[in-house]
Amino acid sequence: MIKIENLHASIDGKEILKGLNLEVKPGEVHAIMGPNGAGKSTLASVLAGREEFEVTQGSVDFDGKDLLEMDTEIRAREGLFLAFQYPVEIPGVSNINFLRTAMNEIREHKGLEQISAKDFMAMVREKSKLVELDAKLASRAVNEGFSGGEKKRNEIFQMAMLEPKLAILDETDSGLDIDALRIVANGVNTLKTKDNATIVITHYQRLLDYIVPDFVHVLYNGKIVKTGPKELALELEEKGYDWIKQELGENA
Amino acid sequence: MNAMTESAVKRFTESIETGFEKGIMDEASRQNAISKLAELEFPTTRVEAWKYTRVAKISKKDFSIQQLSINDTLPFKVNSLESHVIVFVNGFYQKELSSFSAEDGIVISPLSQTEEIKPNSVETTTDEVFSTLNTAYATDGIAVKIAAGKTLSKPLEVINIQTGESVISNTRNVIIAEGSSSAHIILGYYSKDAHQCFSNVISEITVGANAQLTIDKIQYENNENYTVASEQVKQDKDSTFSINTITLDGELVRNNLNIEVLGHNCETNLNGAYLTKGKQHIDNHTVVDHQVAHCESNELYKGVMDDDSTAVFNGKVFVRKDAQKINAFQSNGNVLLSGNATVNSKPELEIYADDVKCSHGSTTGQLDEEAVFYLRARGLSDKNARKLLVSAFIGDVLDKICTDEVRAHVDKMLLDRFGWEF
Numbered sequence: 001m002i003k004i005e006n007l008h009a010s011i012d013g014k015e016i017l018k019g020l021n022l023e024v025k026p027g028e029v030h031a032i033m034g035p036n037g038a039g040k041s042t043l044a045s046v047l048a049g050r051e052e053f054e055v056t057q058g059s060v061d062f063d064g065k066d067l068l069e070m071d072t073e074i075r076a077r078e079g080l081f082l083a084f085q086y087p088v089e090i091p092g093v094s095n096i097n098f099l100r101t102a103m104n105e106i107r108e109h110k111g112l113e114q115i116s117a118k119d120f121m122a123m124v125r126e127k128s129k130l131v132e133l134d135a136k137l138a139s140r141a142v143n144e145g146f147s148g149g150e151k152k153r154n155e156i157f158q159m160a161m162l163e164p165k166l167a168i169l170d171e172t173d174s175g176l177d178i179d180a181l182r183i184v185a186n187g188v189n190t191l192k193t194k195d196n197a198t199i200v201i202t203h204y205q206r207l208l209d210y211i212v213p214d215f216v217h218v219l220y221n222g223k224i225v226k227t228g229p230k231e232l233a234l235e236l237e238e239k240g241y242d243w244i245k246q247e248l249g250e251n252a
Numbered sequence: 253m254n255a256m257t258e259s260a261v262k263r264f265t266e267s268i269e270t271g272f273e274k275g276i277m278d279e280a281s282r283q284n285a286i287s288k289l290a291e292l293e294f295p296t297t298r299v300e301a302w303k304y305t306r307v308a309k310i311s312k313k314d315f316s317i318q319q320l321s322i323n324d325t326l327p328f329k330v331n332s333l334e335s336h337v338i339v340f341v342n343g344f345y346q347k348e349l350s351s352f353s354a355e356d357g358i359v360i361s362p363l364s365q366t367e368e369i370k371p372n373s374v375e376t377t378t379d380e381v382f383s384t385l386n387t388a389y390a391t392d393g394i395a396v397k398i399a400a401g402k403t404l405s406k407p408l409e410v411i412n413i414q415t416g417e418s419v420i421s422n423t424r425n426v427i428i429a430e431g432s433s434s435a436h437i438i439l440g441y442y443s444k445d446a447h448q449c450f451s452n453v454i455s456e457i458t459v460g461a462n463a464q465l466t467i468d469k470i471q472y473e474n475n476e477n478y479t480v481a482s483e484q485v486k487q488d489k490d491s492t493f494s495i496n497t498i499t500l501d502g503e504l505v506r507n508n509l510n511i512e513v514l515g516h517n518c519e520t521n522l523n524g525a526y527l528t529k530g531k532q533h534i535d536n537h538t539v540v541d542h543q544v545a546h547c548e549s550n551e552l553y554k555g556v557m558d559d560d561s562t563a564v565f566n567g568k569v570f571v572r573k574d575a576q577k578i579n580a581f582q583s584n585g586n587v588l589l590s591g592n593a594t595v596n597s598k599p600e601l602e603i604y605a606d607d608v609k610c611s612h613g614s615t616t617g618q619l620d621e622e623a624v625f626y627l628r629a630r631g632l633s634d635k636n637a638r639k640l641l642v643s644a645f646i647g648d649v650l651d652k653i654c655t656d657e658v659r660a661h662v663d664k665m666l667l668d669r670f671g672w673e674f
Binding site: 049050071072073075076077081082084087088091092093098099102105106141142158 | 622644
């Protein structure tokens with residue numbers, strides 16, 4: 001589904017990603033963990049197409065197409081979804097109106113007809129239930145006055161509505177209480193199929209009690225330095241990131 | 253002034269004098285205005301009230317009064333709105349296009365055809381060269397009187413159309429809502445095959461005790477035309493006056509909205525939306541003068557400027573010495589879509605009473621790029637993302653237009669001119 005090879009990216013001349021490799025196949029869930037400043041959010045930003053990051057080397061193949069050649073909105077229409085670490089408040093723009101516009105632009109891109117108002121509203125009801133998002137919140141201005149947990153649930157609600165091929169959850173769990181975490185994880189698990197895939201970027205092992213990954217990667221200093229099964233997350237939790245640093249030091 | 257150089261005002265008036273036959277002002281007021289013009293000059297940017305607006309585009313041209321006619325009011329008539337319609341072309345009443353019916357206790361007429369309603373002399377208006385010009389050369393305008401206790405059964409649309417080459421129209425409107433009456437009036441300003449024309453408009457508006465008057469002022473003359481439009485409003489006790497000023501086009505537009513709140517317990521609502529592109533220059537000057545206690549005014553003006561365009565907002569609220577318990581709110585917000593667009597915003601409060609609640613604020617910025625990115629990351633094109641954010645920004649002003657048909661009329665013009673859907 002996505003194949004990242006030797007990805008180098010920098011911001012303001014400072015290199016953050018230094019040769020990152022990652023391959024995700026349909027039906028898989030990958031967790032990317034790592035200490036602060038390792039480049040986790042940079043990876044999410046580069047994949048989503050934030051223009052302030054400059055890709056200096058490497059390639060990203062997304063379902064046979066060159067992802068790095070695409071504008072942000074084309075990536076979204078091709079089926080890439082980023083759940084924001086800090087969802088933006090947009091006063092005056094109704095959540096469902098904008099989602100309907102987004103959905104129709106995605107459908108147009110795929111050569112599909114526009115969704116009818118009736119079908120759309122039925123979908124809003126079904127999907128908002130999935131993340132236990134009050135239908136009233138769904139129709140309010142985007143994230144305006146939402147609590148932290150509501151914002152994150154709104155991200156998963158949007159993901160449920162747009163049905164992406166590849167979802168990247170950027171620290172979706174940080175700051176969530178256990179109920180909100182459970183709801184968010186349940187949403188992600190319910191939406192999982194054999195044809196889509198998820199990359200979960202997180203700082204905490206806790207999320208992985210709820211979303212079970214097929215692979216855990218450790219991102220450190222701009223590279224994936226260790227990959228393992230889900231047990232790796234537990235090991236990280238127990239030993240901390242210093243363990244990785246030491247291990248790398250020994251290898252160096 | 254150097255005696256050797258001919259006054260710009262003199263040259264200007266000589267040019268328009270040639271086409272002038274008969275005005276609507278009484279002869280004494282007219283002669284008074286003409287002699288006054290000999291002493292007046294066009295304002296320069298050294299004058300505080302014109303600091304950001306140069307009038308050279310107007311003052312250097314030779315305009316003439318031209319009575320021309322056009323064939324239809326499409327697309328200026330508000331679609332599917334049942335209304336009285338009165339049409340003026342270049343400041344002259346055009347009977348064939350007008351259709352209004354008699355209502356008990358209500359006068360709707362061109363000023364030129366009624367003895368009952370007379371415009372005031374220039375002394376009551378501000379001492380500007382444009383209002384004096386209007387008094388000297390006004391050709392016609394709307395006369396409306398809603399008798400005490402009467403309600404205008406359907407809105408009145410006053411459609412003003414400019415057409416031709418270098419035409420000046422001096423239009424004078426008189427609107428009187430007597431005690432406990434109510435009316436909704438739409439003042440529309442449009443152009444058709446008009447090049448470098450100038451609309452110089454004065455509206456005298458009286459809102460009687462306990463009356464309710466709503467005016468939608470829609471300005472959509474094309475971007476080669478100039479406008480100076482002033483409203484002089486007097487509000488008596490317990491009345492509600494609302495005016496929505498929507499400026500969508502015009503090369504140079506200056507609005508002077510002056511509201512004197514003379515009675516207790518009044519509500520005053522001033523809303524404005526201005527959207528500009530190209531080299532447009534739109535200037536809104538407003539004054540709300542709270543002279544007595546226990547009144548409320550709400551002012552919300554918002555603008556979106558693109559390309560090399562400029563907007564000016566100067567909103568002044570006076571609260572006089574004995575005008576206690578006043579709630580006065582004023583807000584001006586601007587979004588610049590281009591690095592070359594400019595806005596000069598000056599909200600002013602002058603408060604001489606001590607028990608009042610007043611606030612004012614002004615914001616100017618660009619669209620939130622983080623919001624644009626967020627919307628694009630959901631699949632919206634850059635253009636649609638910006639469109640959505642612009643409409644969200646200006647939408648709360650447009651929402652003040654309380655008639656669905658008028659709102660649809662404005663939305664249609666926004667789509668035609670800016671490609672924006674609201």
